[in-house]
Amino acid sequence: MSARWASAPRNPVGDLLDRKLLLVTGKGGVGKTTVAASLALLASQRGLRTLACEVDAKGDLAAVFETGPTSFAEREVQPRLWAMTMDTEASLKEYLALQLHLPVAARIGPLARMFDFVATAAPGVREILTIGKLAYEVRQGRYDLVVVDGAATGHVVGQLAAPQAINELVQVGLIREQTRWMLDILSDPGQTGMVIVATPDEMPVNETMELAARLRSETTVDLAAVVVNRVLPELFGRGEEEVFERLAAADQLPALNKAAGDDVGPIVDAARLAVTLRRTRAGHLERLRAGVDAGVPLLYVPYLFLRSHGLRATHQVSEALAAELGY
């Protein structure tokens, strides 16, 4: 590919996959699930036993791995890579079975439904069942890395704040004691890191900067990296755009048409589109770099010109991330 990727100065970030829990978030439509899946795939290919967990049961994770529906019980979808979908009712059942030593086969269905009803109003109950399951897997150590396709940027702070909220609202009880070790895991940058996915567009960049600030002020979770997805290539090298404009000038077009054997109008328009798209997005990239802490690496994933989404795209994003991480 003749395209060049412009790289921003950045720190080496080989330690991203050394963490135990990576929470991936981003505004809707930026490719959050693909990036989470790609990080998980990359980790598994590097020999780590990896669990990928989808928090919103939309089936997007199954789609990017091109596998059948995922469920609460994890399933190996690639070598060393397991996938699961969060289900708070199942999480509650597992919790009750583990904590209260209820036999797994016990009829806790009605009980779980009752809890579910309470959770419609009681703050943090659903969130704690999600965060709790993830933290539990980290603590159990059955996996080297847990990658979470998490809630969208607008919801994630509320989710992370759940252990703290429960801690404040619930004065006694089993769950209060348990929020403590969850908070320990979430607050340890050696174990837990947030990854925000953005595209170089206005709203995703704004939300990324806002979330970075909120993470700092409202949570104890460390921002591990920002992945900038769909970065368009710089079409022309130095001096080449002038050459292009000369070739594409109205009086030169007939010659160009002749050389190509057909009407090149759309080709010229497409080149201008590529240049314009790249240029308007460069401003958002600059804002993003200035808007997050200099110590937080920005990882660039190129725009993929693919005929389909799915596993092929997941592999390509994974390769791009590997290159950015210096593997």
Add this chain to the structure above:
Amino acid sequence: MERTERPRQASIEQLLAAKEIVVACGSGGVGKTTTAAALAAMAAARHGGKVLVLTVDPARRLADALGVQALGNDARRVPAAAFADAGAPARGELWAAMLDTKQSWDDLVREHAPDRRTARRILDNKLYENIAGRFVQSHEYIAMERLYDLHNEGTYDLIVVDTPPTRNALDFLEAPERMAEFFSSKFLRVLTAPARSRVISIASRPFFTVADRVLGSQFLEDIAEFFSLFQTMAPGFVERARAVSRLLRDHRTTYVVVSTLEAAPLHEAEVFVDAITAKGFHLGAVVLNRVLPPYLLDERAGHAAGVLADDPSSAAAALANADGSGDEAQVARVLTEVAESFLRFQVVAQREAEQRSELSVATDVVVAVPYFETDICDLTGLLRLGEQIWT
């Protein structure tokens, strides 16, 4: 894109002329808010009358452009001068309002609580503080509730409402029914039963035993108290929720699904389209944002790009002869880059065309909005977007 031969009369223009409520739905990040604003602006400019756009979470610059930067539920009129400045004097009026979830909930509680004292107790409850933004999909419910309220005022000819980003595409369509169900739930009766009678209820005993240990009895008491307070609002609430539900199904209400052609949003849009149709709501149109321009599908250009990419040197030599000024190697490089770039974009454009034709099975009105080079942040931009999808 191939079109069937039958005459297609349906258009956004006709849709907006015939309906009173347009609900813009779709996943987050697809330009839903902007599209809703553009539809409202066009309707005000072309059709006249009073048009309101109710937005949920606009980008700051868009909010500024609409003059709704101030929090609060009050609608404000976008000055007529703004339309004139944008080169499109409006026949009607454009009003904009932003949804304030907390404020709307408070209003609803004040309206439905049996007396002021109970209202106060609900509003002061510490659980209420926590749940005003989340309870029974409260965000989704309150958006639809506000819509009902505004429609009932009878002030506007057309209301275009932007929907909050939901975890599940169907949440807000079902929110009113869920709200009604909540109040008739047997769990609610169990939880709010006096503590004495709990002991004798065999069905609920395991729950209280476990909940006591896990959550602690105090927290459980807090929840029960809150639910009891909330229950006092049941009659008004249930009736209202049913009315909201009816309005969503009314033939004067139509749904516009907004999406891009990225995998996840498109998948969600398809789920939406299916659900709207299956549940008997009126699917008015599908608006696809950030679609690549149609010239990328040009077959002859594709052929020419192939020629240039395969043998850039010959073309460069021919051009250098004609021009005499250029560096031949550099010209060849530029031709390669331009040709390959076209071919790469063409792959994506072909995929998009295929996806669009699949969607057109569901509705007559599938409109595509091309990539704009710049973000839309003023009325001029909104009207420019609106023009693209109007007819």
